[in-house]
Every structure is written in structure tokens, then in C-alpha cells.
Amino acid sequence: MEEGLGQNSVPGSGLVDRTRIVEVKPLRSLAPVLPKSLQLSTSGRYPSGFPPFVLFEGPQESQPSPTHMPTPIRSYRKPQDGAEETPAGVNGDTSSPMEDVNGKSVDDSPKRPLQPMKNCKSSQKRRTKTQDSGSSSLVGGISIAQRDDGDREVVNLVLMTFDSLRRRLCQLEESKELNTILGAKRPDLRASNVMTSKAFRTNMRRRVGAVPGVETGDIFFLRMEMCHVGLHGQSMSGIDYMNVKDELQEEPVALSIVSSGVYDNDAEDEDVLIYTGQGENFNKKDKHVVDQKLHRGNLALDRSSYRKNEVRVIRGLRDAGNKNAKVYVYDGLYKIQDSWIEKGKSGGGVFKYKFVRLPGQSSAFAIWKSVQKWKTGSSSRTGLILADLSTGVESIPVSLVNDVDNEKGPSFFTYSNSLRDSKPFSLVQSSYGCNCNKTCVPGDLSCSCIQRNEGDFPYIANGVLVSRKPLVHECGPMCKCFPNCKNRVSQAGLKHQMEVFKTENRGWGLRSFDPIRAGTFICEYAGEVIDRAKVYKKGGINDDYVFDTSRIYNPFKWNYEPSLLEEISSNVSTEDYTIPSPLTISSKNFGNVARYMNHSCSPNVFWQPVLYAENNQYFLHIVFFALGHIPPMTELTYDYGCSGHGDGSSAPQGIKKCLCGSSKCRGSFG
Template sequence: MERGSDPSSSSIDKTKVLDVKPLRSLAPVFPTAPPHPSGSFPFFPFGPQASHGVNQNTPTSGAIPAPIRSYRRPDGEGLNEGLPVKPKRARKSKSSEKKPKKKSQDPGSDLSSLFGISLAQKEDGDGEVVNVVLIAFDAIRRRLSQLEDAKELSTGLIKRADLKSGNILMTKGIRTNMRKRIGAVPGIEIGDIFFFRMELCVVGLHAPSMGGIDYMTPRGESEEEPQAVSIVSSGGYDDDVDDSDVLIYTGQGGNSNKKDKEVADQKLERGNLALEVSSRRHNEVRVIRGMRDAANPSLKVYVYDGLYKIQESWRERGKSGGGVFKYKLVRMPGQHSAFAVWKSVQKWKEGNPSRNGFILADLSSGAEKFPISLVNDVDYEKGPAHFTYSQSLKHPKSFSLVQTSSTCNCHSACVPGDLNCSCIRRNEGDFPYTGNGILVSRRPLVHECGPACKCFPNCKNRASQTGLKFQMEVFKTNNRGWGLRTLDPIRAGTFVCEYAGEVIDRSKINQNGEGDEYVFDTTRNYSSFKWNYEPRLLEEVSSNDSSEDHTIPSLIISAKKVGNVARFMNHSCTPNVFWQPVLYEENNQSFLHIAFFALRHVPPMTELTYDYGVSRSVHTGSSSTPKGQKKCLCGSSKCRGSFG
């Protein structure tokens, strides 16, 4: 790997190397904790799900969808029946603007028990708690985005659902790793990715929601000097230079004054001082790198790149003309690759042929918008058994829905909050996706617009019909045959792919269990998990809370002869992908499809897995693995031992 240019070159004034004592010790001020959103209760066959005013009738019942659910809006303006309500104007008061009222710290406002987070886990978490907090954060963020898109919620001056979601979580005590520390953070792995800075805050990886340097003053120190615990390198300064193992980090402050455009020198205080102290003490510093999101270049993805040590520090004249502090951080050896993986993937995506085990450039033969590469660096097998690549279902199963209008009359695109749109009404008045195509919550059925609708093909309510959104590859695993992994970062709730294949009858599945490796069956028993938002965190009241179980129509798909990338997804007892039934109309008939969505954020080069479930006809044999099931090799700490 190439190294960055050594800052100790002759161009640097070594007489200005930082080795000065502060005039006074600076005690850092840390933000208070925000609240956390809850996951929702999944529906059958995933497990119990909080009834969200969902239609209790199955698609085959011929019933008209249930009325649009009532809820109390998060801004506390009373109940509504799903209709867009114009928010009341807040009365402007100079006194209230100058002296905002502080919210009472009511002990009852702590809702961490809803998520099983103990007091000890708030201080020091683990992987499970971190996952719960992150899922809860994104669940509330998606719901707030949904309400904002429908003009049912106004967040005032802050129109960012991520900031509001983080504030709710911290206020309600739904967070972890509140105890500041130097070094690794429990439950966070090198390579983990985050799409919002507030996510770093609620899991204790990096406390400032905007500042690039996080620091602390350890208790009991004879000299109360701030020490750096983490930095976020997101390219905010034009002086930053980095490679896989070395990061040249520019200190904070010294930005030009917008009025007179004068440039100020950076000062040796706060974060800059903390980095200098950490350099002198050889402390470990957590490094989070920010990169542009390929799917949305206006946004960034943050990857935790592990622990670094500050090897050298100095002061120089920046490109903007002001004096800046520079810190050379070197990655500690023996850690898993993270940022280096991103750089390698970028080369592969650009067509770099020098890659071990590369077999085929595009398994789909041009059927997908992105090529599906085939790679085997494990053994000499040249590829999976022959099959016909298809993007959609063959012989789909139709369902009749008795309703006044089965297609929408929207002339351009369906608009969130428009209850004149029949497709939105079938989703109980909620647009199922956010403005950037993220699924808001799991439902018994998601009703999408179909080819018969008058809206444009790029309507946001066709998220599962637009093909792959990420570049993927089929690869050979060490012990589970062929698998599927992503080359791009995937955000939680994003559509991954459809399960394509032939819709078959149950009688066509071999009785001895052989040949069903590529069979998807909606009637299997699936493990429950929470993914949707907790209404109580938003002070919403559901109008339908009688039953949490919902019946999913029977659908069996075989991808053995015909299929797409979904046929290569392996089973895991703790998957990162889940399936969602989607219904839309084609040729005057409604067809059921199985769409896969990301359960949580998925880093590049991560295998995509989902829960295969357990057949209801499984018989228990004398061996440890029940008869009719396969031994599970997912390696999860919660592995149940078998599946199928």
C-alpha cells in the first residue's frame, strides 16, 4: 500500500512542532444525551408486530382495505384520521425566544426498558444493544421523514429527521456506551458504517454531532489535560491527505470570517490541544472516515476505521492562508481492514482486472443495470450449476382484491399525503417509502403502483420494480457454497432485490427435502424481530391494537432453474436482509412479489443473508438436527443450529 507524503519533509518548519504546555487546562463540554426510537413488533410470519392500524384482512379475502388508521401526531396537535393537517403557527414571543423553556426531566420519560436496555448497558454496551439502538434510531427517522413528506409534521427550523430522531432517543434514555473511553467502543466493529452523525452519538462512538474531534479529561489525572478519543475525517478541510494506513488530519477552527473574509489562525485549544496531548502520551484515537455515498453523492457514509496513534504534529500555513495544526495518524497494526476495503472495491468497480479468483464480469449477461461479477478465491470451482437468469417471477400467482379502484389516477407521481390516490389509501393512508425510496416499516402487504397506474414509471411507490440499485457479486464461501455480497454500502430499509423464479405448487417440492435449496416459502415459521418504530416514542396512538398477528398469503417460489441474485443469498440466524410481501397490478390482475430490504446498514464486501425459516412439517429425529432440516453454519452467536 502506498504511503502518504511524509510531513517531515524539508518544507516543514520543525521549530514549530507542537510541544507546548497549555496556559490553562481546558475542560471539555459534552452534549447531553438524546432519546431513542423503538423498533416495531414484526408481523407473522416474522413474529408479532405492533398493529399499526393495518388491514387485518388477507389479500385473498376479497375485503376492502381497512379504514385509514387514526393517530395522534408527534407535534401533539390532537388526533386526525390520516388527513393532512396544517400545523398551527407557533406564537412568536421575544421572551420565549430568548429564554426557551426547559423540558422537565421526568423519570417516567425514560423508555429504555421498552428495548431491554439496562442501566449498565447504557454505560457500556455490546453488539446486541448497539444494534437495538441503531435500529430504533433509523425506525424513528424513517417515520419522521414519512410524516414530513406528507406535510403532517413540521419540525420548525430543524427540518432534519436524523437530528430530531437522535434528540428523541437521547431524551428517552435509549442509547449506549455513554461512558467516555480511550480505545475501542464495546459492540462496534471495525468496518461498521453509519449514514448519519447522530448515529455515532447514540452508540458512543463519537459524541459531537458536528465537531470533528471528541475529547475527554480522565478523572484522577494530576494534570487535567484534555485527551482525544476520536476524530471524524470527512474532507472538511482542503489540507487533508489520506491513504489506507496513514491520515494527515487538519485541526479545527481558523475558518475565514464570512463578513470580511479574513482568515484566522487555528488555536491550540479544545480539540487541537487534546490531539497534541494524545500525541505526547501516545494514546489510541478512534478514526471515523467519511466518504461520498455513491447512491447519493450529496450525502456521506461514515466508516469506523479502527484505532490510530498520532505519530507527529506540526503547524503550517494552510492553502487558505491561515495557520493550521497538522497531525499525522498511523493505523495500529493487527486490525481488520476497513477503509482499505473501500479503496480496493473502488478499483474493482472501475474494471481493475488484477483480482484473485475473478471468473466472470457479469453473471446476469446484461439483464441488470449493474454487472454481477463471479469470484472464487477459495477453490477451483468455475461457477454454480446452470440456471436461466430472470429479473422477475415466472407464472406469478394472482390475487383478487375487491375495491373501488385498483389503480391510481396520479398524472405524474404519487404524492405523500394525497388521499385521493387509491394506492396510498390501500397503504392505510401512509406512503410506504420515504422520498429517497427507503421502506418506512414492515407491513402484512405493501401496495405499490403498477404498470396500469397513470403515474410515471419513476414514481417513488414502485421501489421494488426498478431493478438492482447496488453493484453485487456472487462469491464462493468457505463452507456454505456460493453466496452473495454487496460492493456498495447499503442503507437500512433500502430495496435490495426481488426473489425471482417460478411460482410452484407445494406438491412439486421433493418430499425428501432434496432440491429445495432454492425454494422460498412464505408459510414457513420465521424468527421474530423488531424493526418498525415504537409509536410511544412519537406519542402516537394506534387505532387498531386488537391483534398483532397477520396472515401472509401462501406463495412458493423455486429459483433452481430460473432466478436472479436472490437465489445465492445464504441463511443466517442473525440476517442483515428481510423479506416483505409487495402487491401491485399487472394486466388487470394483482400479483404478489417477495422483495428483500436491508434490515440494517450493510458495509461493502459484506455477505447478504436472510432467515430461511423452518418448515412447519419438520419432524424431530434422534440426531441434534431435526429431521428435514439442515445444519446451520452461519456462525452467529444466536445460531439456532438448523434451518429449512
Template sequence: MNQASNFMPTPDQDVLEVKPLRTLAPMFPAPLGVNVFNQLTTSPLVFVAPAGQFPGVFGNSNHPAVRSFSAFGDQDKAISGGQTAAFSDQETGRDESAANGTPNIGANATGPIDATPMSAYKSTQPSVISLDNDDNDDEPYAGNQTSASGRNIKRPSHLSEYNMSDSLGSDSSNGTKIKRPKSSYKTAAADNELSLTPSSNPREIVEVVLMTFEALRRRHLQLDETQETSKRADLKAGAIMMASNLRANIGKRIGTVPGVEIGDIFYFRMELCIIGLHAPSMGGIDYMNAKFGDEDDSVAICIVAAGVYENDDDDTDTLVYSGSGGISRNNEERHDQKLERGNLALERSLSRKNVIRVVRGYKDPACLTGKVYIYDGLYKIHESWKEKTKTGINCFKYKLQREPGQPDGVAIWKMSQRWMENPSARGRVLHPDLSSGTENLPVCLINDVNSEKGPGHFTYITQVKYFKPLSSMKPFQSCRCLSVCLPGDPSCVCAHHNGGDLPYSSSGLLVCRKPMIYECSESCQCSFNCRNRVSQKGVRIHFEVFRTTNRGWGLRSWDAIRGGSFICEYVGEVVDDTKVNLDGEDDYLFRTVCPGEKTLKWNYGPELIGEQSINISADTFEPLPIKISAKKMGNISRFMNHSCTPNVFWQPVQFDHGEDGYPHIMFFALKHIPPMTELTYDYGDIGAEFSGVGSNRAKNCLCGSSNCRGYFS
């Protein structure tokens, strides 16, 4: 125990008196198949080699990595027929983080360290990773929900090359392989391999990894729903990412993780794994074996506090964390926690005073069974003790204090939650509802920068104003579905318009970007509660229009927003081409010009699951014959600023099936967006004749991103 502490135990608490027993430091194989040296200060994203370059690995269907992946469902059956894993939001003995080598670091080191995994010395064979997940954080399914237990996937050895692609076969969605023509897989592998451009920016690497994972998860969920199965789409996506080496920050480290920022939000534990923030997909304590001077010791490097144990979570700068073990969810057997593995590592971190990353989990307000995980920065353990819990077992307790000088993380989450419950608690409010009751939820007008009283006058509307039909848009047939449209229904006309699948997941997330999304309309027989009616239901997010420091007024949300969520529609007056001024007088004019590369490539990598690639590029992009001005009348969308690295993208949606139907410009979340983050999209490029430095239309860009073009049009 820290002798400098003023902590005094109560009569029912025992102070831990632990001697440094280095011989008890766990020496298991590295978790998640890590068997590489981490000798980079900014760990690069690793890509998988094309099948043609490495015929002995990905070009061979008999290779263990490919063979085990294609037999995903059979392995699940074999394991689930035996011992059932005990799930826990904190650490469990079966899925512990392993001792990960003996790097030489100082006692108070806080930065990344070089870690040599023990498995590098023991074996050169592919390691086995466990993709069990203790959290019920998948989306709700139509059928009965089942948890994945004991899914083991062999991953290939580490490949350090850049500009590599993957051509792994598809995972099963119901215990058997998804049947596709053999030629489709070969074509995808040869002609349309997933190719992601490497970046020296760790933030961009992490974002690409997370966006790829989420896109694969949404697609697998779509396939599962079509086949009426209820497997864990997040585990399937994680298996693909791991087997394909599509990961960031491979290797363990003490301190910050390159590309991960305080306040980042996640919805699945697997997301933490693939970016190197927290290695165990199930255990709550991540730790490693490190060298301090001439001594080696097992120390904790990251913990996930997900609310299973009785943690004190009222103070955003203090966390009382319960140790692991003692609880089994499969039966009522309970026993005292033991000072081993993760618990021992936490105790040694108290002595070593090393920083520990903390991820806090909360219930997802938008999903009854889901959770939101928030990275809250670096903490240090200040005290530890042992006490008896309400269930009668002896439990280890560790008091962690947040390191000073860090940006707010969980504090912003809790603050925004209070505002949603009581909007009057939000200070510096100029107007409680800019929409004057026309939106589903009030839109606050905030200025905590200067004395400006609000934006220029405009009329707030919630529907696009147009004066004549758009002759180029053709009417299309309405569906005759009873009650709601169902995934996999071959008779659903609206699904047929969308390529055979419903475009949204069961929780309303857009699965992938398309030239046009067709929602059900008033002429369809399905009810208003049909899952194919998402964007037409209007705004469902708590927005605030706020004064920025250098870019006028902006838009942000009190809610956390998941990638693929509908945000709002661009509303204004549809104007004729003859009335459009290209001299820059109308700063609120929306054109469907080519968006940025990140927006175009938002879709999942079809090649990763043996499907045909969707080739969408700036060369193939075709703008819609529609222009909308929000200068005189509009909604919250008129306040979204431009960014060369946006977090929002626009998507055409049509649900007016008649001859007068217009495509609606709907905005969706490009990635997970934490509360109080400004919402931005890429205004695009209207063409060389009107853009570029020195033109009348071009404006200086102040987005501040590393990929800033310097101007926007």
C-alpha cells in the first residue's frame, strides 16, 4: 500500500500488505495473437497481402488462417457443446491479458514502450485468439439472441508490408458458409481487393480501422437478419479484422495510444482491441510484464470499468475499481478474489506508480441492451484494500485518480446527459429552441464566445420548398408489405429498389452508402413504424447551434452519435440552375458535387467477405440535378461547417414515389461522434473552373485538419 496515503480502512476492510513477488508475474502467451516486436513510436496500420503475392498464405485455401475462418460456425458448435465461458465485464481467468515481455522502462514512464511478447521466443506458429465477448452490446435482432462462446480463430503471422489487400472468404452467419458463386470470390480477390492507403497520421489510421470494423459489422448484421439468424455481428467483424491484420497499434505499451484521443467513444469491446487500446476482448484488466531498471514486474496498462461490480462512479476524476474474479454468470458459485494475474498487476502498479488507461462503460441511451465505452485518459492507482461485497465475497478495491491537465472525457458525457434531462442547466443560452417547436426536439442557441446575439435572420422550416417537379426523376412502385417490411422478403418492392436488402439495420443505422436510398412512402401499405422509414421521421437528436471562435455559427449534439446514424436533412429552397450564382454570394447553397475520398469509401470492404466490390470514385461520381439554398429559409443543417476531415456525409434519399418526387439530401454520421463535437461535412469541389486558389468561388478553409486542402468551394 502507498505509505503516503491518508486512507484509513474501516473495521470491515483489510489493508493489503503485499510483498513484491516477481515470481508470481503471469507468463502466458501474448493475447490476441500478438507475436511481434513493437519498436515504433507511432505504430502503423498493417494491411494484408494480396492473394497473388503470397500464395502460401492467402492464396491457399488450405492455410490454417483461411481454413479456420471459413469453418467459423463449426468451431462455434464444437466449443459451445462443451464448457461454457463465464462472462464478466471485468477480468476473467480464461481471457486474461498476458504478460507481454520485459521492456526496460523507468519507474514513472508514461509514454509508449517497446514490448517483446513472450510468444516471439516460444513459437513461430499462428497464435489462437479468443473472440468471446462478455458484453451484450450487439444490436437487437429479430430472432432470439444468442451469445457467441468459445470462438477461436487462427490468425496469420504478422506482415509488416504496406499497401496490402485481403481476400479472405466469408464468415458463416448461421453456422454454415454463406453460399456464393465461387467465381464471385475469385473475381473480388483478383480485381477488387481492399486497398487502404497507409498514413503517417496515427489518428487517421485508427479512424480507418474503426470505420472498416463498423461497416463490416453492419453488413454482417444485414446478412444475419436476411437469413433470420442472430449471431454476433461484432465478433464476426472482429474476426475478419484480426485474421486480416487490419489493426492499429499492434503491441502493448504503457501510457497513451497513438491516434486515440480522450473522449473517443466505442460501442463494442472489439473496437478497443483492434486499435490497441485494450487487448482483452473480454477481460477488464489489460497488463504486461515490463522491466523497471534491473527488475521485471507485471503491471496494469488499461482497465475497462463497465459497471458489473460495485464501482463508485460519481466522481469523474476518481474511480474505485473492483478486482477480477469471484463471480460466475453460469451458476451461483462465488468465491473470494485472488491476488493473481490482473489483480496482482494492479497491486504492482500501485507500487510502480505507472499510469493506466481507463475506459468507462455506460448504458447506451439509444439501445436497451447496449453500452457506450468512453476513453477517459490516464489514471494512477493511489490506494488499495480488501472488503466484503454485498454478495459475501472478499473483493479487492483499487482507488484510481485521474492525472491532471488532461482534456475532459467522461465529464463531458455526464454533463450532456444532465442537459438532456434538464435543458435549463445549459448555460449561456440565447434561445431555448431555435426551431420554435417545429422540430421533434428543441434546438438550443448558445454563445459562450462573444456578445453576438445570434445568426442573421432566416425562416426555420423542416421541409424542402420546391416550385416545380424534377423531370429527370422517375416515379417508382410502392411496396405492399403488411405492417412492416421484413429483411429477406423477396416480395418487398422497396427492398428490390435498394438492391435486394433493406438499407437500414434494425436500430436504424445506414448499412452502406449508395447513389440513392429508397425509403417507403405514404403510398406503401406498410406502417409508419416500418424500419425502412428512417430519415423521413425527422430529427431525433438534441442539437445546439453554437458560436465558433473563427468560423461563425456551428452545429453540435448533446447525444453520442453512432456511425451510420441519421442526423438531419438539408432543408431550403430548390433553385433553378439559371438562378444559381457562382460568385459566392450565397454561402448556404448546397450542390451534390463530388464529396471527399473518405466519404466515397465509407462502405464496407466487400472483398473481405467474398462479395463484389462497389467501385465508387470521383471519376464515376454523378451529381444530382438539384440545388438547394438555405439562405432565406432552412433548418439546423445550414449551420454545419465545412471540414476536409468531416464526421458527417450526405446521402440522397427518395421517399416521394410520385412524379413530383424530389431526392432528399440526408446527412448521416461518418463515424462515432462523441457529445459536444462539432458536426462537419465536406462541401466538395464544384470543378476546376470555379475552384482553386484565386477563384471567385474558392474560400479559405479553417478546418485545421492534417489533410486540409487550404480552400473549399
């Protein structure tokens, strides 16, 4: 449980709760001078010959220290050989071996490529003479240079590839195929090992400060994702560090920290974080209270406090969609302003570090805190026009907000989350629904709906789409499985709290209060199915709220690459859509939140044709899914495509200027 910032920050000049602060003594001599409560016999207890809080200071002149100040941490020496190993840390972390400048572990024992990884520290890769000479040779689509220093495009490619592998391995595990083929669990570890064995990573050159291609506010659902893009090199430990050399000595400095959000780390101030050092306060052998030790990550934080180097801060926050999981948000660069020792809840001494955000950065954490207040009603939403634009049609309210100008809302329409006047079409299948009992089971090839999906269950357990397909066949009202069958993802309505908001220059837009994972269902495009010829008239398009499946859409790859899973024979289908017949939908008069999604040449949402049977007939639906991980309050956009049929119905007057602002903007759409 988080505590208020004032309880753990450096005390002021007023009254102090001395039960919370270790009694202090001046630290002005080379001999360790410890608080009475921490003075323990060193004989035979500490292999290093020093108690856990060994504090060294250069000047030898002793001066009184104000009684209200906590003990500053100032150690200029590394722990001696033989120091105790630190168990799982206060932040739920496991300490890692000391690393050299290149991030190479001192204990560099070989790792089996398909074993669960303990950390993601980069290792030296063997390079050919051609590669060493600066060749742009590609491995998995990433050049040698891009593996050391990536950019935004490369970071997105690595994250998308990792998640596509993880989804596929989850699919295989749930269908009982993974265990027989690879003999292991944890698809995320499997995906990570595959990526590592193929050198499909970026930003492997460890560094202090910002990471190329990673932006403040980026979110991650797994620590492995942060490892593969070079943001945080430890899959378990909360402190990532490396050794640096100067003219006089070599010492560790902190590169990044992960604040788990469930321990003694303060998280109330948007620009300040009080971080607790790593190391338990409880000895498992004889069950007595112990103190944290100034080595490994704690020593690196101490040295960074002295050096004032930038440290990347990642905050772990509860996932609204899964209370047992976390979402990690990169909150930018901080510096350690102060450090001290205080008693932990168990009675042992713990290190505390005060991190302060560097100015000029956007605060991702501030957005998360504001959203939580809006959702609980503890804070009013600036510019709120309507609390629920859907008027109860959606199970989750859709707010309408304008904090840009005085416009009171979009043009009138009737909110509907389904298609009207949809035209059925026939398929070759002999039956319209499956005969599954209760729910369809992955791997059950007797299920007719699974058969239509080429033998694969299209979604994994959390409702995430595994792969783009020409058509996704869902169970429908004619199937005997229960309505909560996991193969009915697009029919359950919104799963995230949405907000329609006024943009600066593109009218109204759509965004979510919640973080959205790649492959997650966003919404269906609801509206009236209309005749395409009526939409495209001489002079251009007379309807701004049209979705047309016959447009030309920029190709992109989202599915996993089969060559990366050499152990698995895959029947991955093409990602090109196969629409049984063109479908044109207008949401001008009837529609849902999809009508507010703007165009972007670099979208974060894509559409997928979904088919299911109703009233003895098949109907096609256009469904949107997240292209990548989408942070809260990020505008949701998709590619509108371009007309290019040359049949007279696609007049060039329908082309509109694009204002998406993407670095890959095509300049127009429509």
C-alpha cells in the first residue's frame, strides 16, 4: 500500500516521528560510525568483514549533524569479495551479478537458448568480417547498427515481433500443442528466448540517459519487452546498472529502475518518487530481521546519487483489465536528489532514494493519476459535456469532452452498436453454428467454428486476437455454445472506457481511459450498410462517416514470422483480407464510437473482417483491434485507405488533406 510522500520524504524543520527514522550519527571519519540500533557484532556474521551499512566519507573532521536529518548514504567503496548475496528485494526484485561497461555479467556462464531467462543483459555477439566493416547486413530485418542503436520504427518492430510470437505460443499452449512440441510453459519466456537467439533486439549498447526510439509514456505489459528494446536490462531486478570507469576508479552507476507500485515507494507526487532499495529485511534461515546492504543495485544508486547522472524511471501500475497483472509505463528521466536510511516495516534498515523528474518532460504518471481520479469520480473532468454519449447503449459510459473551444458537441446521430440493413451472403459451409457444449475449447477440431478458422482458435484466453486473417469466424447466435464463449469477442460491446474529445485541428476524436494491449478488441464499426454508388457522387464523397472495404489500404505485417519458430510447422494464412462481397457502411445517422476515429498514416488500430451467423444467414462485420500497446488518453486512429478503382465512382475530389502529423504522412487520404 502506498503512503503519502510526506511520510518518507526528507523531514523538514518541524516535529519528527522518530520511530520512523533511524537514529543518526555524524559520518565524518573513515571508521564506520553506525546508529546504535544498527550496531551489531561483525564477528563471523558478515563475510565481507563489514556490517551491512558501511558508510565512508572523505573528510575526517567530525561535525554535529542536525537531529531531524536522516542518515545520508555516502559509500565510496565497492563491497569486498565474498559479500552476502541479496535475496528477492523489497521491490519484488532479484539482485543480478555486477556488470562491466558493456553490460556483460562477471559470471558469464552460457545460457541455453530455450531456457527461461533470468535477465536480458546484452552479450557480445560474434560478428563476421563483413559485419565488422560496417555492413548493413540484416538479421530478422534489423541491421547491426540498429541492434546497437535503434529508432522509433525499429523499437516498434521489435515490440510487435515479440508480441506476435508470444500470442502464437499462447495459442499453441492453450490448444495443447506447445507442450508436445517444445516441452515448456511461459510463452513470454519462449518468445524472448527465440528473439534473443535470433539477435532480434535493439539498443543492445547499454547507456546512461534516454534510449533511442523509446518515448516517455510508452507502456509495456511484460518486463521482457523492456529488455528487448534496451529500456531496462533486467527481467526481474528493479535496478539496472553498469560499471563505468574514470581516471581514478571503476564503479557501478544506475541506468534505470522499476518502481513496482505495491511496496514502500511513494507515488503521490507526479514529479517525485521515493524509491526503496533492494534486499529483504528478513533472514529466511534463522528468521531474524536484517538490514539492506550497500552493494549491487543499492551501491549503483548511491554512486548515481553522487554523480547526479540521469536514471530512467519505469512505474509499475495495476492493470485495470487484469488485477493480477501490472502495466509498466516509462515515466522519463530522473535524478537522485537525496538518499538516507530509515527503519522498514519489519524493523530492519532500508535505503531510501529521492528521485526528481528532470524538467521539460511530459508526465505519463500524471495522466494515469488523473484518469484514476476521473474514473472514481474523485475529480471533475475539465470540459465535460456529457457523461455518457451512448445514453446507456454501451455497458461502459462514453464521455464527451471539449477542453479546446466552445463547441458543445458533434452533429446529432442515433447511437447504435450494431449494423443496420446488412445484406447476408452464402458460404460453402454445410452448417451455420457449432455444437459445442458450454464453450468452444481451443484445439477441439470437432468444433465447426474452429474448422472455419483453419483449425486455430482465433483468440487467446484474455480475448486478444492472435493473427490477422482474411476472415475471422466467430461463434454467433446460432451456435450452441454459451453467450460467454471466448469466440464471441466482438459481440460483447466495449471493454474499455472511451472518451470522445475535441482535437486541435481534426474535429472530434476517440481515446481510451485504459491502457490497451496489442490485439485487444476496440469496437465494431456500426452504422447503416449502404450502396457504395450512392456515397460516391460527382463532386466527391458526400458522407464523411463512411467505411469502405473496397478501398486500397497500405499493407503491413502484424502476424508472427514462421521462420522465427523453426520448431513449429505453421499453417499461417495470408494477412490480405478476403471480403466475400464489398461492404460500405455509413455512420452518419446511426453509429457508435467508431465514427469518431480519425485517419492516420501511422495508425495504432487496424480493422479485421469478422463473420458469424444470425437467423440462418452469415453477416460480415468490420471490427477494430489494437495494432500495438496503446497508453491511456492516446488518440485511437486507423488508416482510411484510398480509392483506386478507376470506375468513375471514385472521383479524385474525394481525396482529403491529411493532418495526422506522422513522419510517414502520405499527405492525403480518401
